[in-house]
Amino acid sequence: MRKYLAAALVLLLGRGRAAKPERVVPEQPANPGAEAAAVVLLFLAALFAIGFIVVYAVDSLPAHTQLLGVALGLSLLCIAAALIVVAKRLVVTEEIVEPYPPVEHPGEQELIVQTVEESGDGLSRRGLFKLGLGAAGGTLGLAALTPALSFGPLFQTKYFRGTPWRKGTRLVDERSRPYRASDIETNDFYTAFPERTTAAAREDLGAAIVLVRLPKSLLQLPPELEGYDADGIVAYSKICTHAGCAISMYRAPLFQPDEPRPALVCPCHYSTFDPTDGGNVLFGPAGRRLPMLPLSIDSKGYLRAKGNFDDEVGPTWWGTHVWRPSP
Amino acid sequence: MIRRTVRWIDTRTATAPLVRKTLRYLFPDHWSFLLGEVALYAFIVLVATGIYLTFFFVDSTREVVYHGPYLPLQGEHMSEAYRSVLNISTTVKAGLLIRQTHHWAANVFIAAIVLHLFRIFFTGAYRKPRGLIYAIGVTMLMLTLLEAYLGYSLVDDLLSGMGLVIGYSVGLSLPFVGANLMSWLFHGPFPGQGVFWPRMYIAHVLLFPIIIGTLLTVHVLLVAMRHHTQFKQTSSETEHAVRGVPTYPGQTPRSLGLLFGTAGILFLLGGLVQINPIWLWGPYHTYVSTNGAQPDWYLGWLIGALRLVPGFDLVIGKYTLVPNPFWGGAAFPLVVFGFLYLWPSIERKLTGDTAFHNLVERPRDNPLRTAVGVGMVTWVLLVFIAGSSDRVYVWLNISYTSQIDVYRVLVFVLPLVAAAIAHRVCEELVAGEKVEADQHAAEAEARLART
Numbered sequence: 001m002r003k004y005l006a007a008a009l010v011l012l013l014g015r016g017r018a019a020k021p022e023r024v025v026p027e028q029p030a031n032p033g034a035e036a037a038a039v040v041l042l043f044l045a046a047l048f049a050i051g052f053i054v055v056y057a058v059d060s061l062p063a064h065t066q067l068l069g070v071a072l073g074l075s076l077l078c079i080a081a082a083l084i085v086v087a088k089r090l091v092v093t094e095e096i097v098e099p100y101p102p103v104e105h106p107g108e109q110e111l112i113v114q115t116v117e118e119s120g121d122g123l124s125r126r127g128l129f130k131l132g133l134g135a136a137g138g139t140l141g142l143a144a145l146t147p148a149l150s151f152g153p154l155f156q157t158k159y160f161r162g163t164p165w166r167k168g169t170r171l172v173d174e175r176s177r178p179y180r181a182s183d184i185e186t187n188d189f190y191t192a193f194p195e196r197t198t199a200a201a202r203e204d205l206g207a208a209i210v211l212v213r214l215p216k217s218l219l220q221l222p223p224e225l226e227g228y229d230a231d232g233i234v235a236y237s238k239i240c241t242h243a244g245c246a247i248s249m250y251r252a253p254l255f256q257p258d259e260p261r262p263a264l265v266c267p268c269h270y271s272t273f274d275p276t277d278g279g280n281v282l283f284g285p286a287g288r289r290l291p292m293l294p295l296s297i298d299s300k301g302y303l304r305a306k307g308n309f310d311d312e313v314g315p316t317w318w319g320t321h322v323w324r325p326s327p
Numbered sequence: 328m329i330r331r332t333v334r335w336i337d338t339r340t341a342t343a344p345l346v347r348k349t350l351r352y353l354f355p356d357h358w359s360f361l362l363g364e365v366a367l368y369a370f371i372v373l374v375a376t377g378i379y380l381t382f383f384f385v386d387s388t389r390e391v392v393y394h395g396p397y398l399p400l401q402g403e404h405m406s407e408a409y410r411s412v413l414n415i416s417t418t419v420k421a422g423l424l425i426r427q428t429h430h431w432a433a434n435v436f437i438a439a440i441v442l443h444l445f446r447i448f449f450t451g452a453y454r455k456p457r458g459l460i461y462a463i464g465v466t467m468l469m470l471t472l473l474e475a476y477l478g479y480s481l482v483d484d485l486l487s488g489m490g491l492v493i494g495y496s497v498g499l500s501l502p503f504v505g506a507n508l509m510s511w512l513f514h515g516p517f518p519g520q521g522v523f524w525p526r527m528y529i530a531h532v533l534l535f536p537i538i539i540g541t542l543l544t545v546h547v548l549l550v551a552m553r554h555h556t557q558f559k560q561t562s563s564e565t566e567h568a569v570r571g572v573p574t575y576p577g578q579t580p581r582s583l584g585l586l587f588g589t590a591g592i593l594f595l596l597g598g599l600v601q602i603n604p605i606w607l608w609g610p611y612h613t614y615v616s617t618n619g620a621q622p623d624w625y626l627g628w629l630i631g632a633l634r635l636v637p638g639f640d641l642v643i644g645k646y647t648l649v650p651n652p653f654w655g656g657a658a659f660p661l662v663v664f665g666f667l668y669l670w671p672s673i674e675r676k677l678t679g680d681t682a683f684h685n686l687v688e689r690p691r692d693n694p695l696r697t698a699v700g701v702g703m704v705t706w707v708l709l710v711f712i713a714g715s716s717d718r719v720y721v722w723l724n725i726s727y728t729s730q731i732d733v734y735r736v737l738v739f740v741l742p743l744v745a746a747a748i749a750h751r752v753c754e755e756l757v758a759g760e761k762v763e764a765d766q767h768a769a770e771a772e773a774r775l776a777r778t
Contacts, residue, residue: 025576056420056421064420064421065421065423065424065427065598066598066599067598068421068424069424069427069428069594069595069596069597069598069599070595070598070599072424072591072594072598073591073592073593073594073595073596073597073598074591074595075591076587076588076590076591076594077587077588077591077592079584079587079591080584080585080586080587080588080591081584083580083581083583083587084580084581084584084588086580086584087580087581091576091577091580092576092577093577094572094573094577095570095571095572096353096570096571096573097563097568097569097570098353098568098569099567099568099569100554100566100567100568100569100685101552101554103456103683149511151511151512151514151522151526152511152512152514152515152519152520152522153510153514153515154507154510154511155507156510156515157506157507157510159510159515159516160506160510160516191614193614199390199404200390202612202613202614203518203612203613204516204613205517205613207613207614208613208614238614239613239614242496242633242638242651242652243492243493243496243497243633243652243656244492244493244495244496244499244517244613245489245492245493245616246612246613246614246615247616248615248616248617248618249618266616267616267617267618267619267620268489268493268616268620268630268633269630269633270634270717270731271638281638283728284634284638285633285634285635285637285638285651285652285655286638286651287638287639287640287642287647287650287651288640314516314517315492315495315496315499315500315650315652316499316500316640316647316650316651317499317500317505317506317509317647317650318502318503318504318505318506318646318647318648318650319506319646319647320640320647320650321642321645321647322645322646
């Protein structure tokens with residue numbers, strides 16, 4: 001740049017004009033050391049960039065991701081360092097003071113107002129005109145938004161209430177093997193699905209349940225849930241009523257003095273439910289108990305649902321308690 | 328050469344006057360003014376790495392069986408989306424580097440925005456005439472949190488699925504409209520009819536980036552129109568005159584250096600520091616979850632809030648007015664963002680100061696603002712820390728339930744205490760400065776008297 005400026009100067013002088021143009025940027029003394037450093041850094045950056053390409057091409061290298069990251073990262077950092085050398089040592093750091101732009105432009109504002117107002121001279125019934133504009137714009141906007149309704153049903157909230165459980169549905173494990181009552185041991189935790197559901201249907205929040213076997217001495221179901229257990233085996237929805245995570249922890253009462261009762265725990269926000277008394281909330285943010293699935297044992301010893309859940313499955317919403325499932 | 332280029336551009340665009348003015352635009356010099364720039368550069372890295380990732384990501388929840396090179400997941404049922412990210416991480420060359428850099432950049436992006444917000448807040452840079460610039464900035468922070476959450480959710484690994492169902496439950500908890508809104512978005516109850524992934528994808532890679540990019544452009548242009556604020560460092564900085572380094576040659580290598588430095592560090596992180604090893608989490612199913620899960624840092628305040636709220640739904644008769652997740656997941660962030668939006672006008676009401684300000688204040692110069700800010704930060708930070716009580720239990724064996732009980736009290740007490748302390752510290756600092764200044768004046772006078 002300086003070279004060209006000098007050349008331009010010579011040209012100007014050569015034409016016999018004495019006027020030397022005033023400098024825009026103040027002079028910066030040369031700094032050969034810093035210049036050399038910047039050049040070295042730029043070539044280093046190029047070297048690392050080539051390194052990146054080489055690492056990419058050579059499959060036999062170990063730790064590919066790390067080497068690629070180091071090559072690219074260092075290349076960029078070398079450029080950064082070169083730029084900082086330029087900023088600190090090779091270009092002049094000017095401290096300039098100038099006025100802030102004016103806070104407002106009253107004259108211009110006035111002209112805008114005048115322009116708009118005078119342009120409306122031809123309109124005699126402005127109110128009506130504005131009404132028309134509003135009507136056209138508003139309805140057109142609505143019309144433009146209407147197709148978004150195709151996203152999904154806005155008012156069919158009944159689907160939030162469905163579960164695949166029916167009276168007599170057998171309980172199966174993840175590999176679709178039916179559970180026998182004798183498979184369920186105390187102090188252990190089982191996940192079950194309704195029999196004959198596809199993998200996709202198992203993702204429904206109403207599908208998965210947790211199974212635990214409780215000693216008869218601990219079981220104290222409230223009257224309305226009388227008979228929901230099958231020989232001490234109880235089943236609850238696996239989906240936390242708080243925020244819909246899967247309840248995947250079972251705290252069996254291993255430490256009598258501290259935790260005398262067993263508990264089902266959701267690991268997302270640690271809502272803790274009591275399996276002995278119908279899934280009441282012991283701790284945590286859940287606002288309502290776990291829905292319970294009534295169980296029975298058939299003549300061959302398989303576990304079957306005796307009906308649907310006693311309450312709505314899944315995270316709570318405005319209509320949660322409006323509906324009572326039919327057994 | 329330079330002359331020819333300048334002429335080439337000017338004769339085609341008539342922008343020489345604009346370019347000349349831009350080259351000599353002044354940047355006041357202070358390290359804290361660079362935080363916003365770091366955010367901008369992280370955004371550039373996000374867009375660049377994100378574009379690369381879109382070429383390999385598949386936005387489908389169709390169930391597939393995994394037969395890729397990662398043996399522990401052989402034969403697992405998973406979504407196509409998750410499989411595609413596994414492939415990006417294992418078989419696509421440089422894919423893992425780009426993916427991890429993208430994730431790191433997101434974390435750094437939001438961190439830089441938050442620090443930038445702190446700078447703006449505690450120096451009063453949001454005051455007139457920059458209220459609109461500030462409001463746009465707060466809006467971008469909100470959109471960025473959503474955008475990052477969408478990106479995290481798209482992967483469909485176990486942790487991202489758990490995060491998504493929590494978000495769904497928060498949506499469901501909106502009074503009167505929650506279920507309708509979620510049914511509309513997901514096409515039925517969670518996990519929906521497989522339509523949500525393409526929607527989430529286009530929102531993550533197109534809608535949100537365009538909105539954020541547009542707001543960012545307006546934000547930066549408005550800053551330039553108004554010029555930067557400045558600290559009073561010498562006598563030449565006044566409300567009417569700005570002192571700074573011009574764009575060219577002073578500021579350009581500095582800013583470009585920061586761009587390349589930010590990008591370099593992000594790629595080093597992406598290559599060397601593992602982040603979100605999704606192959607370890609496994610695929611998401613609604614009936615699976617894992618303990619000890621912590622979200623990305625910028626969602627820590629929300630998980631903390633969800634965990635702190637006592638267990639109740641607001642119920643009248645059969646109707647659930649407010650399901651529990653609403654408080655922590657929706658009301659809490661609404662209050663925080665509401666505060667951020669409204670604070671400038673609250674401050675104007677409280678102090679009666681409606682003047683225009685180009686000079687920013689040091690935090691100590693405005694004890695009231697600093698106290699309010701420190702109180703708010705303490706509040707959100709406590710909730711944030713409460714979100715990792717389960718980890719604290721594992722490390723230090725302090726009972727989880729007692730920790731939660733303590734936090735439930737602390738979140739109301741400690742912000743007030745912190746605000747009071749901050750107020751006092753500000754006053755003392757200013758008083759100390761005055762004592763020092765008086766002393767200097769007295770000494771100078773004494774020297775003068777001696778001579």
